[in-house]
Amino acid sequence: MTSTTRKPVGRPKDEELPARRRQEILDASAVFFARLGYPSADLRLLADELGVAKGTLYRYFPSKKHLFLATVDSCMHQLSQQVSVATLHIESPLERIEQALRAYFRFFDSHPHVVELIVQERAEFKDRELPEMAEPHDHAAMWHGYFDALLKSGVMRDVPVQRLVDTMSSLLYGLIFNKYVGCASESLESKTDDVLDIVFNGLMKDKNQGNQRNPWK
Amino acid sequence: MTSTTRKPVGRPKDEELPARRRQEILDASAVFFARLGYPSADLRLLADELGVAKGTLYRYFPSKKHLFLATVDSCMHQLSQQVSVATLHIESPLERIEQALRAYFRFFDSHPHVVELIVQERAEFKDRELPEMAEPHDHAAMWHGYFDALLKSGVMRDVPVQRLVDTMSSLLYGLIFNKYVGCASESLESKTDDVLDIVFNGLMKDKNQGNQRNPWK
Amino acid sequence: MTSTTRKPVGRPKDEELPARRRQEILDASAVFFARLGYPSADLRLLADELGVAKGTLYRYFPSKKHLFLATVDSCMHQLSQQVSVATLHIESPLERIEQALRAYFRFFDSHPHVVELIVQERAEFKDRELPEMAEPHDHAAMWHGYFDALLKSGVMRDVPVQRLVDTMSSLLYGLIFNKYVGCASESLESKTDDVLDIVFNGLMKDKNQGNQRNPWK
Amino acid sequence: MTSTTRKPVGRPKDEELPARRRQEILDASAVFFARLGYPSADLRLLADELGVAKGTLYRYFPSKKHLFLATVDSCMHQLSQQVSVATLHIESPLERIEQALRAYFRFFDSHPHVVELIVQERAEFKDRELPEMAEPHDHAAMWHGYFDALLKSGVMRDVPVQRLVDTMSSLLYGLIFNKYVGCASESLESKTDDVLDIVFNGLMKDKNQGNQRNPWK
DNA sequence: CATGAATGAGTATTCATTCAT
DNA sequence: TATGAATGAATACTCATTCAT
Numbered sequence: 001m002t003s004t005t006r007k008p009v010g011r012p013k014d015e016e017l018p019a020r021r022r023q024e025i026l027d028a029s030a031v032f033f034a035r036l037g038y039p040s041a042d043l044r045l046l047a048d049e050l051g052v053a054k055g056t057l058y059r060y061f062p063s064k065k066h067l068f069l070a071t072v073d074s075c076m077h078q079l080s081q082q083v084s085v086a087t088l089h090i091e092s093p094l095e096r097i098e099q100a101l102r103a104y105f106r107f108f109d110s111h112p113h114v115v116e117l118i119v120q121e122r123a124e125f126k127d128r129e130l131p132e133m134a135e136p137h138d139h140a141a142m143w144h145g146y147f148d149a150l151l152k153s154g155v156m157r158d159v160p161v162q163r164l165v166d167t168m169s170s171l172l173y174g175l176i177f178n179k180y181v182g183c184a185s186e187s188l189e190s191k192t193d194d195v196l197d198i199v200f201n202g203l204m205k206d207k208n209q210g211n212q213r214n215p216w217k
Numbered sequence: 218m219t220s221t222t223r224k225p226v227g228r229p230k231d232e233e234l235p236a237r238r239r240q241e242i243l244d245a246s247a248v249f250f251a252r253l254g255y256p257s258a259d260l261r262l263l264a265d266e267l268g269v270a271k272g273t274l275y276r277y278f279p280s281k282k283h284l285f286l287a288t289v290d291s292c293m294h295q296l297s298q299q300v301s302v303a304t305l306h307i308e309s310p311l312e313r314i315e316q317a318l319r320a321y322f323r324f325f326d327s328h329p330h331v332v333e334l335i336v337q338e339r340a341e342f343k344d345r346e347l348p349e350m351a352e353p354h355d356h357a358a359m360w361h362g363y364f365d366a367l368l369k370s371g372v373m374r375d376v377p378v379q380r381l382v383d384t385m386s387s388l389l390y391g392l393i394f395n396k397y398v399g400c401a402s403e404s405l406e407s408k409t410d411d412v413l414d415i416v417f418n419g420l421m422k423d424k425n426q427g428n429q430r431n432p433w434k
Numbered sequence: 435m436t437s438t439t440r441k442p443v444g445r446p447k448d449e450e451l452p453a454r455r456r457q458e459i460l461d462a463s464a465v466f467f468a469r470l471g472y473p474s475a476d477l478r479l480l481a482d483e484l485g486v487a488k489g490t491l492y493r494y495f496p497s498k499k500h501l502f503l504a505t506v507d508s509c510m511h512q513l514s515q516q517v518s519v520a521t522l523h524i525e526s527p528l529e530r531i532e533q534a535l536r537a538y539f540r541f542f543d544s545h546p547h548v549v550e551l552i553v554q555e556r557a558e559f560k561d562r563e564l565p566e567m568a569e570p571h572d573h574a575a576m577w578h579g580y581f582d583a584l585l586k587s588g589v590m591r592d593v594p595v596q597r598l599v600d601t602m603s604s605l606l607y608g609l610i611f612n613k614y615v616g617c618a619s620e621s622l623e624s625k626t627d628d629v630l631d632i633v634f635n636g637l638m639k640d641k642n643q644g645n646q647r648n649p650w651k
Numbered sequence: 652m653t654s655t656t657r658k659p660v661g662r663p664k665d666e667e668l669p670a671r672r673r674q675e676i677l678d679a680s681a682v683f684f685a686r687l688g689y690p691s692a693d694l695r696l697l698a699d700e701l702g703v704a705k706g707t708l709y710r711y712f713p714s715k716k717h718l719f720l721a722t723v724d725s726c727m728h729q730l731s732q733q734v735s736v737a738t739l740h741i742e743s744p745l746e747r748i749e750q751a752l753r754a755y756f757r758f759f760d761s762h763p764h765v766v767e768l769i770v771q772e773r774a775e776f777k778d779r780e781l782p783e784m785a786e787p788h789d790h791a792a793m794w795h796g797y798f799d800a801l802l803k804s805g806v807m808r809d810v811p812v813q814r815l816v817d818t819m820s821s822l823l824y825g826l827i828f829n830k831y832v833g834c835a836s837e838s839l840e841s842k843t844d845d846v847l848d849i850v851f852n853g854l855m856k857d858k859n860q861g862n863q864r865n866p867w868k
Numbered sequence: 869c870a871t872g873a874a875t876g877a878g879t880a881t882t883c884a885t886t887c888a889t
Numbered sequence: 890t891a892t893g894a895a896t897g898a899a900t901a902c903t904c905a906t907t908c909a910t
Contacts, residue, residue, distance in 0.1 A: 037340060037341060037343075038340075039256040039341070042903085042904065042905090043904080043905070043906095044872095044904080044905095047872095052870080052871090053870060053871045053872055054871085054872070054905090054906090055870065055871055055872065055906090055907085055908085056869085056870060056871075058905095058906070058907085059869075059870075063905080063906080064904095064905060064906090116343070119336055119339055119340050120340050122336055122340075122397070123254060123255075123333075123336050123337050123339075123340035123341070124254060124256070124340070126254070126333070157418070159414070159415065160411075163408075163411045164415070166395070166408070166411070167388075167392075167408075167411060167412055167415050169391070169395060170388060170391035170392040170394075170395045171384070171387060171388045171391050172391065173390070173391040173394050173395055174386070174387030174388050174389065174390040174391025174392070174394065175384075175387040175391070177387075177390050177391065177394055178383070178386060178387045178390055180339070191380075191383070191384075194377075194380045194383070194384060195384055197376070198376065198381065198384050198416065199415065199416075201374070234894090235894095238894095259878090259879070259880090260879090260880075260881090261879085261880095261897095269895075269896090270895060270896045270897055271880090271881085271896085271897070272881090272882080272883085272894095272895065272896055272897065273894080273895055273896075275880095275881070275882080276894070276895075280880080280881080281879095281880065281881090471774060471775060471777075472774075473690040473775075476882085476883065476884090477883080477884070477885095478883075478884095478893095481893095486891080486892090487891060487892045487893055488884090488885090488892085488893070489885090489886085489887085489891065489892055489893065490890090490891060490892075492884095492885070492886085493890075493891075497884080497885080498883095498884060498885090550777070553770055553773055553774050554774050556770055556774075556831070557688060557689075557770050557771050557773075557774035557775070558688060558690070558774070560688070560767070591852070593848070593849065594845075597842075597845045598849070600829070600842070600845070601822075601826075601842075601845055601846055601849050603825070603829060604822060604825035604826040604828075604829045605818075605821060605822045605825050606825065607824070607825040607828050607829050608820070608821035608822050608823065608824040608825020608826065608828065609818075609821040609825065611821075611824050611825065611828055612817070612820060612821045612824055614773070625814075625817070625818075628811075628814045628817070628818055629818055631810070632810065632815065632818050632850065633849065633850075635808070668873090669873095672873095693899090693900070693901090694900090694901075694902090695876095695900085695901095703874075703875090704874060704875045704876055705875085705876070705901090705902085706873095706874065706875055706876065706902090706903080706904085707873080707874055707875075709901095709902070709903080710873070710874075714901080714902080715900095715901065715902085
């Protein structure tokens, strides 16, 4: 009843609680949706696992669809963060690319369920038109910058950067998707060297032999 | 009294009809499932589009799941066929690889919905254990043979073939998946040259400059 | 082309075939419906077992319902026949009753599935209003006659025959139904003596002790 | 801060409601299934009659089958209860049997639909193997005890009790089934005297005349 | 705010029946 | 006449969503 401090009377009102709760839900959702697949994922089950009631989920997300997409975005955001952190302080364009690659692979090695989420998203919401969602493929812009810098550094052949980014993106997607499909137990990160070797050095023994640009033309 | 064939009573069975009808259904299913996605695909709609009754579909396939998986397999079979035809008569290992690649790309350019089917299959049936289904990834064996031959022909650097195949498979998957994801309008086939150029020639200006095998080590 | 006999030209036209076929169907139906139950009985299966096409069944019976009810009636008819044959030549009212009873029991011992059919009929068609069906409970009339004769023969107490028939019918039904329910392996016929003993001699040591007609009044 | 009960958050659970609702459903189900028969009973209709939605039924019973069997068991339980109550305080073995019989008949007179349920159960679930279900035929044990006591009291002939119980059970079943089949409007209870008279006194004028144990041997 | 009971739209599948051959 | 392919009405069950408490 003594009221020296006026404001903090009563429950301290944890200002952070809603945000924390929201993130808890997102984290649980990620593995949950990945495990069951979007259509078979019963929100009651998720609520049970979280120890909350189904209705509570709807206080944080307006629909199952929104929850799922928010979950995917949350994962993609974490991915971006990890790649950013891994490359921020690196100067050498070449090494930056390598570290970015390793960061990608490390992320999917430690968050294997995210691949499932990506696939689920494309499968169920190929025509996704939720405006509030950030474009998750700004990663391309990042790669574009990296390879631009590499090109300018002069060690690289004069390859159109756009095509290069396309090809590299595809390679990345492919590796991740492949691991997801093939149940390959080998870690992605361990493949980094192979990929870099092939991409940077090419397969041919001597690409400058003679003046042929393309051996099959 | 009866002729050579026993039991010619009743409606004479059109021996061809079932197979024709079955294939018709599979073909329509492919675009149908790709358009709507497996979970939202109501077989009544498919039946309507085919101009038959729903029950008829169930005469040919015991369940929606079976129909879907048969559809995917049918597509994968067509893909294999097209690649086989495109490479069968070619001697040069290098050109065979190029032609195989082009055949792949051509197939997905002309059957873009198949990518959707593959994604749907992984999304809905990741634990698919239907024994009657042929392993669709024997393609890897094919690529393995191709690169083995290329290696033996002596024009290629001495790269472990298994890793090479892994990387190439991933690149392929990635390109296809990328197009599917990115709604890229550009044809896959048009990218063949870029891919071949990067993979065979590498990105570095001169990989044999000095003695460095790997510029980042 | 020689035509000494005018009529029997061509196929001899088996005049009996339709009736035989009809009875074949009825016989197969009996065990079939008893095994699967009316609602789960798929006519395609029955047709398969008979080695005919489903459509053929519809040439002999206008609907599944008609087929089932005809099947039941056929069985009830066989039951009547067997009881008739077993009692026809017997003079003594008492023995006639015993033999009728034994005939009943023998029938259900050798045609156990018929009980199932009776139950199915009541379960599915309790409001059966198919006019062409013979009343299967004329058996009551038979029993009435038998007990009338027994009463007139003077060995029986003066019990109202109608009530007696009711009670006896119930006892019969009950025994049969009981066996059906209880999966009792003992044959019904072996119980005849017990039943007759109790029904004719009663349970009480001396029913005429004193003048009490009913010990609990 | 919380009171004695943990987790008083959210809508307070009405502890009684579920049980009440469950029993309401069971009671309505009994007449519903009896009226329509199991296979034709559409749960949507039952829900309508109850003024609830179909989904609600599935909250209380996992399937139509479970609901039906629970309904039957509920009825059988009521029957047991009524017979127990009617006989509990009675000492005389003879009168106890009579009262048990009357209780049985009274139950089926006032719950005529239960016969239908029993028939439906046998018709649809003859191979019922749901372990959680109590054996409804423990009634036999009860009868066995009753007749044992009667035998020991010395008023009864020396008839094997097991056979006696079999016969009496059959008679009971038969009477009930008969009423069900025959649409007899007469009440079962009114038949008690007839049944008891025949069973206890037998049909023969004098069973001890001479030394014949069995008049037909 | 949290709860969880209630809702009811939505869907795969079956099978009696028809009828072209 | 026999056939069996085609039909489509009928139905149990799920689960996202709402809202009274």
